[in-house]
Amino acid sequence: MRYLSPIFIAEVICFIVAIAIIWKDKNAFGKVITCYLAIALVTEEAAAYLGIRGIHNLWLFNIYIIFEISAILYGLYHCIKKYVNPKPIFLIGLGTIILTYIFFLFTQSFSQLNTVTITVMSVIFTLFCLYYYYLLVTDENFIEIRIHPEFWWVTGVLFYYFGSTMSNLFDGLFTVKLIGFATLKYCIYIILNLILYSCWLYSFICTMKQRKLHS
Amino acid sequence: MHNETTKIAFLVAIATMVFLLVPVFLILYIRSYNRHKKNHFLEKQNMQQKFESEMLQTRVEVQDQTMQSIATELHDNVGQLLSLTTLTLNSVNLNDGEKAKKKIDNSLALVNKSIKELRELAKLLHGEQLVENGIGHAIDQEINWLNKAGTYELKVNNQLVYLQITSPDKDLIILRLLQEIINNIIKHAQAKQIHIDTYLEKNVLHLKVTENGIGFDPNEMKIKKSGMGLNSIYKRIEMINGKLVLNSAPGEGTSISIEIPYP
16 A cells, blocks of 8 residues: 555556657757656655665665756756756756765665755745746736646646745654654655656646647 | 653754745745736737738838829829820921921930939839938938929928938838928928928937928817827827827917937
């Protein structure tokens, strides 16, 4: 049962739809996000496998966040570059995250969850999402938000990383079990993941709709 | 301790809910803003289409006016000259050498005059190119044409001839406005004198036409909405953000003053 968590099911659906729709995209965005979803799936299941056998699995998430940082940053870069040249701010953002990660490597054990980097990256991702919204609003052209893939992709990212801020900040301080083995933090992450993957799923459907419109 | 953890958990749960609500409101705001932007964009597009259609109509009207002038000129002037030439040549008696020479000379003079008139007409046919040369030249051409009729005593102060800047769309509309005003004067005013004054001051083009005709009651005209083409004049001026001041009273002539931001 723990192998088939709601997060895993949402990831599988999103991954299948990603392969069917955005993998064929000419730009690298589709391939990067599909690969990231595959990595997320494998990590989720590997972590569940280790967890069931009582083996420490936090190191796995520390490796996983490297892929997470790369994929989400690339996705945001892809969305923002349509309005401005975002290279300078992305280099600053990436530099800050890398420094935080290095700081973690030197100060803490790799078997502990890298919460500092997760918190810093959440803040940076949130800022980039808000910057995207700002560019969207100030742009002189209007977009059909209802069917705009990038908008819904960024919205998913914003929900997930902004919503997880409190959990990141108070990590380890509220280990309250709600149902069986599921802690409050786990429940929050289930909700956040469901929102994230729903938005991404919708974003992929929008890509398909746009493709049909243009063909 | 356990109580403390529960409190923090409760706090985190509530805060997370609030943190999830913020993007929701953000999306609603962006959606509403985007809708306004869309409406504004469509309105702008609509106005642009209207402007283009009005420009097309103006162009057609300018061409119509040109064609009418040419038709009148061919009928009243060139046609008459050539008829007279035919009559003169028909009456040539080759036995009377001296008279024949005189008649042939007269005919030659008439043919030369016809050629000159035709050249003038050719210039008029290039009315649109005339606008491309600048609004000053186009107005000048229009005034020359009016002057040729000799019906009116004209006082002209056209300072736009040496204007260096142009605005093709506005130029065409201004020319059409002047044509419409002159048409109204010819058709309705029964004027003897026409005073035309054009100049550019602080990026505003001024066009003033004053005549001493029979005049009319502008309020009555507004109620009637019959026009004399006044509606289309007002509409076009509004389209290019211009201003029109009309002063007229029965028996006191009419004065029209137009101000248009230029270029």
